[in-house]
Amino acid sequence: MAHAEAHAGDEEAQEVVEAIRVKDVESESEDGVTEADEEQSDESDGLSDNEEVEAVPTVKAYSALLQGFQQDDGEDGARKKRRKIEVEHPVLIDEQNDAIEDGEAASFSASDDESLSDEDEVAEEAGKVGDDTDVGSKNGRGDDDNALDPYEAHFASVDDNELSKRLQCVQAKEWRTEKESLPGVGSFTCFVPDSCKGSSIRKPVTDGPLQLPLKKRLTESSAKKLPALNDLHQAVAPYIFNYSDFLLASRTVDNAAGVRALACLHALNHVLKGRDKVLKNTARLAQSDTPDTLDLRDQGFTRPKVLILAETRQMAYNYGNSIIELFQPEQVENRQRFIDSFSAPVDDRDIMPEDYRELFGGNNDNSFLTAIKFTRKTLKFFSAFYSSDIILASPLGLRRIIENEDKKKQDHDFLSSIEVVIVDQADAMQMQSWENVDVVFRHLNLQPHETHGADFNRVRAWYLDDNAKYIRQTIVFGAYATPEINRLFNTAMLNIAGKVKLLPSYPGAITAPSLSGLGVRQTFSRFDSTTPATDPDARFKYFTSALLPSLLRLPKPADGAQGILVFTPSYFDFVRVRNFFATSSLTQNLSFGAIHDYTSVPDQRRARSHFLSGRHAILLYTQRAHHFFRLKLRGVKRVAFYGVPDNAVFYEELVGGCLGTSLREGRVAPEEAGVRVLFSRWEALGVERVVGSQRVKGMLGGMGDTFDFV
Template sequence: MAAIRGREAFRGRGRGRRNIRGGRKNGFASGRVEEPPGNGESDVSDVPESEPEVEPDVSDQASADEEDAQPTGSAYHALLQAFQQAEAKDKPRRKRRKLDHPTNIVEEVQSIAADLDEVEETSPADEEEVAEVAQEDDLEEDEDTSDPFEVHFANPDQNELSQRLKAISDNQWTMERLKTSDSGKCVLQTPFSNHKVTSRRKLKTTRDIKLKHRLVSNAENVLGQFSDLEQAIVPSIFDHQDILFGGRTVQNAGRLRHITSLHALNHIFNTRDRIIKNNAKIAREQDDEDIEFRDQGFTRPKVLFLLETKQSCVRTVEAMTQLCDFEQQENKKRFLDSFSLPEDKFSDDKPEDFRELFEGNDENEFRIGMKFTRKTVKFFSKFYNSDVILASALGLRRAIESGDPKKKGSDFLSSIELVIMDHADAAFMQNWEHTEYVFEHLNLQPKDAHGCDFSRVRNWYLDGHAANLRQTIILSSYFTPKINALFNKHAQNVAGRLRYTPDYTTGIIETLNLGIKQTFSRFDSPSFATDPDARFKYFTSTIIPQLTRLQKPAEGGQGILIFIPSYLDFVRVRNYFAGSTATQNISFGAISEYVDPTDVRRARSHFMTGRQSMLLYTGRVHHFHRYNIRGVKRVVFYGIPENAAFYKEVVGFVGASLGRGEVRKRDVGVRVTFSRWERMELERVVGGGRVGMMVGGGADVFDFV
């Protein structure tokens, strides 16, 4: 009965908080910017003195439902007494006056709908669940010490933790090359310590993972047995190690999504069930003042999915709902209406990786919170009341930076314990600064308490080590220096970090079979910082004179496409073509991601008909549109594309011109300029067996056919 009385106390508390809340909801609909709640003073300023004191509405630690609540041991008695007093008086509460009005009727309707969505109904089953938790607690008094969640988050060995934290600060890592079924490179780094390293677990099926009971059946049906490649990374995922996986493809993207979603759900349910058990213990042993549980963070959100499009968000949500049978999914229709679109807008002639990324709703600014109870998942929950946040880097940055300056902040990211970033290579094609900004704001000490009960906060949070226990999973189709730098800087996990690089022994150049001469020219570049200047100097002093000396064919113009991966380099080259005397006799067009579609069509038409002999073309515009450029006879790569598929597709423009009989074979060619700082990009194109010789050898010109 003690557990049930505790339940009733929190039900009363929840109603009181809703009655005094007032104002618009701090959540958001599609297109609305989330304003994280500020401190709790204004939320309780209008409460009459005769009413029981309640905590601010922004607290994730004190929800209206014990399944979601994270109450304090000492606060519990005060709340129970307050509820009894309020029940005796049974007098209506005064509504808070609404001061900030929406500027238009649309915002007002959205605000009212959002407020209605916050109302949660209780049912007789709630008391049964609390009783079940109390019974489970009697049966499972001792936690499973072999559970990775227990070892890493709940009760880490303090001596071992101290040693590993010191090793990370001193940049001391032990490295181990793990065997994989393929020829990929899989390296595990672990902070050095005197602790005996346990053998790596072998996880062949989902039955080998310590999962919450409600996930076991669906996990086996959806995932079942892991492939050889999955077995290389799954142990690190479920052992809470950081992962940088460079082998994401269209074919394995769905499996990776289900694996990471299963891990996220398991982590959330582990956290939630532990808190409920401890709440039941507190309710049962409320006279014991010495009872203490360290089972929480500063705020409630524990998992962050960084995704690229709204449609990818829909796919992730579908993966989670396939893995767990929720009896209710609140606001699911609203979510689908806002985030999902039919995935049939592109024809089959577009590459499959392009269709996988941009099919459906490809909007890139979004964020949404999800809250889980034992039987329900709720969409569009407030960030501070959410268990999972799904967002794009741009959407999350807008949520942090916008709104009332007094409420601006990233406190809702202070207790994130799992970050899953899918399609990092696609994020790289956006503004990478947004991603860096989000990672810089993870696991910072919160500026406001947000109703936090510090007696329940884990010690490593209080010591400022949350970033060292957070797990970071980054899935990408390929690596770039910036992706590597992000991982090296922010993946400082005491459990270790795993990096998987696919086998690039055979480069993409081997798959072309077009019979087109491809010349790679290495230029001298003293440092990475000065590489853009060295590249521009080589291009203007060596490549441009060669292009201007080419004899113009009698018909059709020169047909030279200049592919420029970076937009900054594109601007520099475009300005040179427009203002230099060396190019004053060259007619050229330019297509970038910022060019109006009408101007794009005009430039493509003029290039195809020969009215313009050269066309400047950026890597990002190819990423977003995958244009099929006609009239290409020669290609000059100002730099090697990060995505090796772009190299194949652009060289394919020349092959298509040959196939249509628009040009003779002796008049076609490909020229690539590169420096020693492009080793990763070069390896994916020419193959790992050649890259060492090309980067560090004596020769600086290499021909392929």
């Protein structure tokens, strides 16, 4: 994976801008339409069937928003936007194109749009067609049972007073906490607004996907794609489909396909229910003698409703494939182009760890964004962003558009009406640059700069009141939790339906098979750190005054080579330590090498060779370098962790792999080898993964500051 900077060149950015702003070619040349009313739902956001009239937004919020658009567009532009708003129930141009894509013939005009173009659509509005009804096989409910439909309950049926209370609780950070542990799954911590009644703990889905509130067209495909849910999937599904924010910090290669399928199923269900809701409301407007009296708030500012963030094109390809398998369209447009652009042959050699092959196998480019558009019969890749339903992108790809150097090309309005965000492999995103993720979330659900053809008579009140971020559902999958991911959970996941964190119980990396039987002492030293802000200085002082001198005083191994590997989790710490080695009198007689994530391959080989031969007594090595290269270092006789690695697998590989290799080759005796780990109480998450959930409690708050394991 390339370690790209946040800003791209003008040429690549221009291509993506054009992909966002381009209009469907067919819409400029075709006049016929058969699903115009149906595709009105595609252009807007969605709810499920039989939605009641939602509270009317305040005149102040509505007027202020329109005034902002009028000021941006000028006098002529304002006149044009008002004419758009005054249309009773307009059908946008890309909706005509959607109907053409489905290959059905009918006519449509702006003055004669009161009849649906398909008899099935008319029947569906009357409730006679069951093709897209909700199912719940366990309780036998259907489309019309809104009280049991999480989609309806979250987006449409919440009482105004209850919604106001929940918003006040979330904004005031007044959360009620509940916890539950499931053997073999982990510990759930649920946060709900204080005003919510009842327990937030949900029972696992034991009867498979048919127990979920799905559209009927998804039940058969989901039964094939997810024939049997394991314990983790059964426990996770109720929270996801209840529209709660969810953080899964135990994603593995083994369970990744299942959680990805659940996420795609939920995203599709959301899009289809939104499409169905707007379609039915459009029919009500068309059949009503007094449409002006109907207040049907069922959409947002722009059409895209789901954002899927993936770190590599290959993972995006996996999501696209999963969506196709679940949606089962009659036609997939631009499929070969999608395959060519997002996939590549996956190297099946097992010389690298399994998690590395999953992340970097195939097409590992991490700068991309594309969109997916649905009609009743087709799925289209590479659709125009403002006429799409799902945006599939990497954080870096989005950031290049949001922060384009050419301000005229900057755009984030297509993120204004996102209602479901899915973030996969959050741990890999942090290794790349967590700032990319922060930038994306800071630009979600903002008020748009342009109208983009929105029908403001049907925009939901909470969009107009700038409360969409409290309704949005955010789902995050990661191999582990970090302070940065926890900060996202605390500051950006503010769902009025509550939020849930699932953490596993860790046995500890020190118990891994690769470390068993080594007979090497592993010493963990805790230093005092009063605040996170002072932690770097306190760490550096302890390392240079206590840990490093003790390592240098140890007798040299029999071959005379020191073989000290110094691992630094942060690049900033690496630079500080490297400068110390270059200038300090303590290390003036020592030769050292360094490998970080930007070190060229020839320089890597040179540093590794000098370290193996003993020419370099010390090798400085960064966490990101190991993440990207997974080097198998030889000649390691002692390991000093400047900080605890975020990924406990790294600890296993450096101690059990690199140091273990030296022991097996006879380069160092067990009594001469050693591991020293420096940590503070602010590294509780990382320490827990290395030493285990049971041992960490005494290490962070117990007596003493040195802990030995063998």
